[in-house]
Amino acid sequence: MSQQHESVELVGEETVKHFTTAVLVAALTAALSQVSIPIPGPLPPFSLQPFGMFFAGLLLGPLWGGFALTLYILVGIAGVPVFSNGNAGLGYVLVGQGTGGFLVGFLVGAVVAGAIVHRGVEPRSLSSVSVPVQLTGLFAALVVVYAIGVPWLSAVTGFPLPRAAGVMAPYVPLDLLKLGIAVAIVEGGYLVRR
Amino acid sequence: MLSYRPGDTFAHRLDPRSKLLVQFGLAVAVVAHPTVPWLAGATVLGLLAAATARLSPLAVVRSYRVVLVVLALAPLLAGVTLGPPWFRVDPALRSARLVARVVPVLFVSAAYLRSTPVRETRAAVQRLVPGKAGQLLGVGTALVVRLFPVVLVDVREIRDAIRARGGERRPPWERARLLVVRSLERTLARSDRLGVALRARCFAWNPTLPPLAFARADYPVLALGLALALSPVLTRF
Amino acid sequence: MIAVRDLTFRYDDRIVLDDVSLSIPEGQFCLLVGPNGSGKTTLVRHLNALLTPDSGAVEVDGTDVSEAPVVARTTVGMVFQHPRDQFVAATVGADVAFGPENLGLDRAEIDRRVEDALAAVGLDGRADERLDELSGGEQARAAIAGALAMDPDYLVLDEPLAGLDWPARERVLSHLDSLYADGTALLVVTHDLRDLHERADRVVGMRAGRVALDDDPETALDDLAALGVRDPRC
Numbered sequence: 001m002s003q004q005h006e007s008v009e010l011v012g013e014e015t016v017k018h019f020t021t022a023v024l025v026a027a028l029t030a031a032l033s034q035v036s037i038p039i040p041g042p043l044p045p046f047s048l049q050p051f052g053m054f055f056a057g058l059l060l061g062p063l064w065g066g067f068a069l070t071l072y073i074l075v076g077i078a079g080v081p082v083f084s085n086g087n088a089g090l091g092y093v094l095v096g097q098g099t100g101g102f103l104v105g106f107l108v109g110a111v112v113a114g115a116i117v118h119r120g121v122e123p124r125s126l127s128s129v130s131v132p133v134q135l136t137g138l139f140a141a142l143v144v145v146y147a148i149g150v151p152w153l154s155a156v157t158g159f160p161l162p163r164a165a166g167v168m169a170p171y172v173p174l175d176l177l178k179l180g181i182a183v184a185i186v187e188g189g190y191l192v193r194r
Numbered sequence: 195m196l197s198y199r200p201g202d203t204f205a206h207r208l209d210p211r212s213k214l215l216v217q218f219g220l221a222v223a224v225v226a227h228p229t230v231p232w233l234a235g236a237t238v239l240g241l242l243a244a245a246t247a248r249l250s251p252l253a254v255v256r257s258y259r260v261v262l263v264v265l266a267l268a269p270l271l272a273g274v275t276l277g278p279p280w281f282r283v284d285p286a287l288r289s290a291r292l293v294a295r296v297v298p299v300l301f302v303s304a305a306y307l308r309s310t311p312v313r314e315t316r317a318a319v320q321r322l323v324p325g326k327a328g329q330l331l332g333v334g335t336a337l338v339v340r341l342f343p344v345v346l347v348d349v350r351e352i353r354d355a356i357r358a359r360g361g362e363r364r365p366p367w368e369r370a371r372l373l374v375v376r377s378l379e380r381t382l383a384r385s386d387r388l389g390v391a392l393r394a395r396c397f398a399w400n401p402t403l404p405p406l407a408f409a410r411a412d413y414p415v416l417a418l419g420l421a422l423a424l425s426p427v428l429t430r431f
Numbered sequence: 432m433i434a435v436r437d438l439t440f441r442y443d444d445r446i447v448l449d450d451v452s453l454s455i456p457e458g459q460f461c462l463l464v465g466p467n468g469s470g471k472t473t474l475v476r477h478l479n480a481l482l483t484p485d486s487g488a489v490e491v492d493g494t495d496v497s498e499a500p501v502v503a504r505t506t507v508g509m510v511f512q513h514p515r516d517q518f519v520a521a522t523v524g525a526d527v528a529f530g531p532e533n534l535g536l537d538r539a540e541i542d543r544r545v546e547d548a549l550a551a552v553g554l555d556g557r558a559d560e561r562l563d564e565l566s567g568g569e570q571a572r573a574a575i576a577g578a579l580a581m582d583p584d585y586l587v588l589d590e591p592l593a594g595l596d597w598p599a600r601e602r603v604l605s606h607l608d609s610l611y612a613d614g615t616a617l618l619v620v621t622h623d624l625r626d627l628h629e630r631a632d633r634v635v636g637m638r639a640g641r642v643a644l645d646d647d648p649e650t651a652l653d654d655l656a657a658l659g660v661r662d663p664r665c
Contacts, residue, residue, distance in 0.1 A: 005501045005534055009399040016389045016397060023334050024385040027341040028377060031349040035373070039366045046366050051374050067330070074331065075338045077214075078315035079307040081195040082342060085260050088195050090214065091303030094221035095296040097264040155225065156296060157268040158289035167271070181371045190375050313525060333519075340521045343563055384516055390481055391517035394509040395530040395577065396501055402532045402541060 018060065018123070022068035025056050029072045029106075030082035044170055049084060053106040053145070054138055054182040057113025061123035065114035069107040076103075101152020102145060109141035116140055126186050134186060138179045146172070196249075196257045196307045205247035205309035209408050210318040212415040213306045216243070219422030220302055224295035226426035233295050240298030247305040254304040261300065265293045312339050317404040326399055333397075337388070345381055352376045432456050433478055433507065433585060433616075438487035440473060447473045449640040450487070455618060457584065460611050462627055462648075463620045465637035466659040471620045472512075474637070475587045478618075479507040491585075505534065508583030512590045514567075514574040523549070523565070523573050524558025530581045548579040552606050568599025572606065585616040592626070600626065624663040628652065636660065 011019070029052025037046040052072065056065035076082045077090045083103065093100045116137035118124050126134075146168065154164035200206075205213070224236050244254055255262060273286030313336070320332030353373055361369050408416075421428070433455040440448040448470050455461055463471050476482045477489050480500040489496045489503075496503035511517045520526040527548050531541040549555050552572035562573060571591060578586060591607075592600050604626055611617055611630075619627060628634065634651035636644030636658045644654050655662050 005396075005505060007400065007535055008396060008501045008533065010393075010500060011397045011399055013393070016393055019330055019334065020337075020385045020389040020392065021382065023337045023388065024341065024345070024381045026334070026338045027345040028349075028381045030338065030342045031346040032374070032377070034346060035349055035353060037366045037369055037373075046370060048370060048374065055378065067334070070331065071334045071338050074315075074319060074335050075342065078312045078335060078339065079196075079198060079310065080312070080339050080342060081197075086195050087258070087261060089300070089303030089307055090217045091221065091296075091299040091301075092258075092261065094218070095225070095299050097261045097296075098268070156292065157265070157272065158285070158292035159268070159272050160285070163272065177367055178370070181367055181374065185371060185375055185378075188375075190379070312521065336520050336525070340518060340562070344515060387511065387513060387516040388519075390476070391511055392519065393481055394479060394504060394511075394517075395519070395581065396504050396533040398533040398535070400535060402535055402538065405538060 018064045019067075022056075022060055022064045023071065025052065025060065025065075025068040026071035026075065028052060029056070029069065030075065030080070033082060033084045034086065042170075043174065046174060047084065048178075050106070050142075050145075050175055050178050051182060053110045053141060054113065054179070056110040057137060057141060058117055058126060058134070058182065058186060059123065060110075060114060061118040061121060062111045062114035063121045064123065066107060066111040069110045073103055073107060095156050098153040098156035099149065100156070102149035104152070105145035105148035108148060109144045112144050113137040113141035131183060131187060134183050135179070138182060142175050142179060145175075196253065196304050198311045199308055200311075201248065201309065203246060203248050203309060204411065205243070205305050207409060207411060208309070208415055209406060209412045210306075210310050210314040211322060211406075212408070212412045212419060213310060214315075214318060214322075215419030215423065216415060217299065217302050217306060217419075219419040219425075221299045223422040223425045224299060227429070228292050228295055230291070233291065233298075236295060236298040240301030243302040243305040247309040249305055249308050251301070254301050257304060258300050262297070265296060268293050312336065313404055314406065317406040320403055321406060329399055329401070332403075341384070341388075344384070345377075348380045349373070349377045352380070432492065434490045435474070435477070436488050436490070438474070438477060438484050438489065440477070440482065440484050442473075447640055448477075448484070451640070451642055452487075453635065453642060453645075455585070455616060458611075458614050458616050459633060460617045460631045461619070461633045461635060462624065462631045463618060463635050463637065464622060464624065464655070464658065464660045465643075466622065469637040469658075470640040471637055472589060475509070475589065475618065475620055478585075478587060479503040479509055481509070501534075505581045506583055507585045507587060508578035508581050510574050510578045510586065510588045510591060512593065514570040515562075517574055517577070518562050518570075521561055521563075522558065523554060523560050523562060523576075526562060526573065527558070527576045527580045530577060534581075544580045544582065548576040551579055551610065552576045553602065566599065568595050568602055571595060571599070571603055575603075575606070579610075583615070585618065586610065587618045587620070589620045590622075591619060592621070592623070604630070622660055624655070624660065626663075628663050 032048035032051055035048050039046050056068040076088050079088050081088045093103055117129055150164050150168055154161050244251055269286045269290040272289035273281045275282055316332045316335045320328045323331055356372055435451055435453040438448050438451040465471050480496040480503045491503050491506050494502050518526045519529045524545055527545045528541050531544045552575050554572055628648045631648050634648050638658055
């Protein structure tokens, strides 16, 4: 028996832990993309999708956070309806309704947030990261999302850049609010056990 | 949304790597050449792709209806101006032409979704991305596919529970915070159990990969995908 | 034989296993009982090196499991409590194939193992079905098949009957009976002995991280109340 499986290279325990957390964060990003909270007034519905990117960066750091969002996009390309409104497909990511840039932005944003918050590849305990650093990390992630998403939208739909920016502007205050909620969750001590 | 259906069409028999390359190539080509002849060619290719998967164009339109409606609004929005003449035709037409090129790409994507089971996409990822990253991305894709419905049920249950206890009366950000915290807790508990289960079954860097092989029909499709992907460079000469 | 020697394990400075020694011979049907938090699950996770002890050791057929985790995990199969959290693929066949694929077996051998494992739990011919569409009892059996595909000599099952209705219980039990008859050793972790104590060769009871009872099922019945486990006769 023992000779039979000598070639098996087991994945190490730490790697498995990061990997399964990334897998579940990807699944959670997919699930949160299907849920939004309607709010009164002229603002768009309160989508929960950006929390996937925030917590990928906060919990997993740049490498594994980026890995989580890559999985999210790959699963959509494979045909599972994980993008908002139950969309899927490589075509949706690349051109779709012009919002594919935001998906790619979430991926790069998770990497940027993870790098700023954890200052290295290996995720460190969030209790040792100050609130300003967390806010900076998540804010930089949002900047990246819009910096990729808006020109992409402009390229696909033919809106001039200012018009594309105008279309997305109503989402900005909501995203800043979500940023605040994410940091409040961390500071509320809900994640210290991780 | 369209999903995989077993079958024996031309599209079903193709290797997932060829099909992914054509989708990518077509998207690159239409973005690089927003002209009428390219648009016409792309539309023919999109319809052809749907046909090879025995997929009716109507079914494609139905599955991407929300996307298409949003796209249809883009030319209107592009034409509107804040002062007289209130609507300008030129930017609207330009936007319409840009938006029209998206449709064939969605058709080719739909053909892929209908003709490709998830395990083949996973196998393609594992071969296209070398080494350990490819192995983790491949297994990870399969795991997210498996866990997405489970986590979605979790999130909806939590949302309903918040609602049942009068959460409606709280401000939206308060509800969002509660929903995200509870969802995270449940999700991370699942992650611990999944990790133990993977290790118990010898989760390894070097497993036997799902079988995948190019057939004769794949080569022209690969060539087409490659030509499309390189078309922005090729047409310069 | 599985031999546990002087095993001690701490979690956050709390002693979960306190100098546990135990041996389980081949082919035995053994029940591991005790109240919640007594250390049952922690103990069995040491049997195939999912946890590393602070002191002491576990040997399977003479091999130290921490030095040969692959040997341990192919010799001792593990079925966890929540089937839904241990599936790694969307369909039955793909999930059962996961273990053999990790062992690097060739495709024909993998297919054979998947077929055999599914047949052993009465799920033959259902490899292409989606796990989410199976009933609770079928999911429990699919989880057992996933462990059986590793071709283990010992099978550890954590609360395999929890939450199953009566017909589903009966089916799982009958498949366990045939595995036992074929010579697979079974170690069933439970706090409910109904339908199990008359099948077992032995009952081991734990309390506060120690082995507090180790007897044949008939004799053990009288000591269950002291462990906070209900007597299955009442």
